[in-house]
Amino acid sequence: MIEFAQQLVNGLSLGAIYALIALGYTMVYGIIKLINFAHGDVMMVGAYVGFFSITLLGTNILAAMLVAMLFCAILGVIIEKVAYRPLRNSTRIAALITAIGVSLFLEYITIFILGPAQKVFPSSAFPITEYHIAGISILNKNIFVFISAVVLMLILQYIIKWTKTGKAMRAVSLDMEAAVLMGISVDKTISITFAIGSALAAAAGVMVGVYYNTINPLMGIIPGLKAFVAAVLGGIGIIPGAMVGGFVMGLLETMVSGYGNSMYRDAVAFGVLILILLIKPTGLFGKNTGEKV
Amino acid sequence: MLAVKEIDVYYGAIHALKNLSLDVEQGSIVTLIGANGAGKTTALKTISGILRPSSGAVLYKGKDITKTAPENIVALGISQVPEGRRVFQTMSVLENLEMGAYLRSNKKEIQKDMENVFARFPRLKERRKQEAGTLSGGEQQMLAIGRALMAQPELLLMDEPSMGLAPLLVKEIFDIIKDINSRGTTILLVEQNANMALSIADKAYVIETGEIVLEGSAEQLLKSEEVKKAYLGG
Numbered sequence A: 001m002i003e004f005a006q007q008l009v010n011g012l013s014l015g016a017i018y019a020l021i022a023l024g025y026t027m028v029y030g031i032i033k034l035i036n037f038a039h040g041d042v043m044m045v046g047a048y049v050g051f052f053s054i055t056l057l058g059t060n061i062l063a064a065m066l067v068a069m070l071f072c073a074i075l076g077v078i079i080e081k082v083a084y085r086p087l088r089n090s091t092r093i094a095a096l097i098t099a100i101g102v103s104l105f106l107e108y109i110t111i112f113i114l115g116p117a118q119k120v121f122p123s124s125a126f127p128i129t130e131y132h133i134a135g136i137s138i139l140n141k142n143i144f145v146f147i148s149a150v151v152l153m154l155i156l157q158y159i160i161k162w163t164k165t166g167k168a169m170r171a172v173s174l175d176m177e178a179a180v181l182m183g184i185s186v187d188k189t190i191s192i193t194f195a196i197g198s199a200l201a202a203a204a205g206v207m208v209g210v211y212y213n214t215i216n217p218l219m220g221i222i223p224g225l226k227a228f229v230a231a232v233l234g235g236i237g238i239i240p241g242a243m244v245g246g247f248v249m250g251l252l253e254t255m256v257s258g259y260g261n262s263m264y265r266d267a268v269a270f271g272v273l274i275l276i277l278l279i280k281p282t283g284l285f286g287k288n289t290g291e292k293v
Numbered sequence B: 001m002l003a004v005k006e007i008d009v010y011y012g013a014i015h016a017l018k019n020l021s022l023d024v025e026q027g028s029i030v031t032l033i034g035a036n037g038a039g040k041t042t043a044l045k046t047i048s049g050i051l052r053p054s055s056g057a058v059l060y061k062g063k064d065i066t067k068t069a070p071e072n073i074v075a076l077g078i079s080q081v082p083e084g085r086r087v088f089q090t091m092s093v094l095e096n097l098e099m100g101a102y103l104r105s106n107k108k109e110i111q112k113d114m115e116n117v118f119a120r121f122p123r124l125k126e127r128r129k130q131e132a133g134t135l136s137g138g139e140q141q142m143l144a145i146g147r148a149l150m151a152q153p154e155l156l157l158m159d160e161p162s163m164g165l166a167p168l169l170v171k172e173i174f175d176i177i178k179d180i181n182s183r184g185t186t187i188l189l190v191e192q193n194a195n196m197a198l199s200i201a202d203k204a205y206v207i208e209t210g211e212i213v214l215e216g217s218a219e220q221l222l223k224s225e226e227v228k229k230a231y232l233g234g
């Protein structure tokens, strides 16, 4: 029981990270029907910006997260403008291949500039404390990751549900042409979607730095894929689905590592993808509309 | 108020509108009638700026809006009730109406217009928290009309608002159109239901395969043998 509770604690913070990344996938898919495979790499860039914010600018971890979010919001907007917008009316496969190109570009430009070696996330920025509660060990970094992710998700929910911008985002993703007839600027709304999604990924990147202690230029690939699976699991395009999917993936991964063999944890993630595509391709929260991912 | 001047519109190789001209006078109801695939929707989309003509021009209050962005066309006072209603299915009735007022910022006035829409369509008020997708076809059409009115249009483009509705509801919708017009909004109404459309319109155009083949006062067209044969079932 204690062992289970322990895995739960670990899984929740990992799941929160996956959920944050999955949100970006799902929001972008919801609005332009593109699987943005560069999204995990935006997370990586966020981790580096956070790293340099701490080491060069001397900021604390929260400020580093904000700097990373701002930087990646702009990066996301630029990526959309330069790489995806010119292809908006072409085939989906063209945009998908472009996304893979952007992904490789971000990975190798980072290697080119900073080198391939991993960097150790400065522990001074986040001294680790361990708490013992009822026999469970809880690290302050787990609490930090979980709480900041939940706060960000609540802010996102607020924006989407209650603000004019959020409603416009929903309108555009439901019916782009009808949204245009309301006077909503589709370009602007898509830019905002990329900005928000990329900012969330950046926050997740800094969290990954805190959680795993090291960052490297290819660190976005596996968490990016797992977050993608999380988004599909929840039903791609569905925001609450991405959150739930993220937590499920995080918990599943820690349970597999804790009870089974940690060698299998990545295999399990993709097993989930195969299963969901076989059983319910629209995901846990999806309606069966016949739309295939 | 609106002058469409000799526009040609293509979908790739398909020549959907051929040298099409229309005039809509301020305060009037003008109807554009024609069969399936004649080009009615294409004409409205071009006026709204969603499609661009390859030649010709669209003038609104004397201003060339042929290249104006769709959102700016809405801002100038042209709203559209699109074919098939196109309400935002998983957004509430209230949110749909808010989207109609997207370009406006005066909250008080928006609130006032919202009350006006609810006064006109009491059923929407009852269902204001409900998702639009759960409404009946007639209610969705009312929502689509209410949503367009939330933009305070001077010119309202309506694409087959009677489509798929029961006869009683069709009559209700046409009464509403007349009423909207009597309060000062100019209307360009696209219809396949020629009888109904001609009965409320001042002026009418008949479109066939992208071309205007007949035009005149609604009265004239109601009497015209050609129109009777092709569109009025006799």
Ligand SMILES: Nc1ncnc2c1ncn2[C@@H]1O[C@H](COP(=O)(O)OP(=O)(O)OP(=O)(O)O)[C@@H](O)[C@H]1O
Residues within 6 Å of the ligand: B011, B014, B016, B034, B035, B036, B037, B038, B039, B040, B041, B042, B043, B083, B192
């Ligand atoms: N997106 C499109 N791509 C290619 N061709 C199109 C497209 N939309 C319409 N068309 C063609 O253009 C012509 C005019 O279509 P349009 O939708 O304007 O007709 P309509 O008069 O509105 O018909 P309906 O009464 O069925 O709504 C038709 O031949 C149609 O097949």
Ligand SMILES: [Mg+2]
Residues within 6 Å of the ligand: B040, B041, B042, B083, B159
């Ligand atoms: Mg049509």
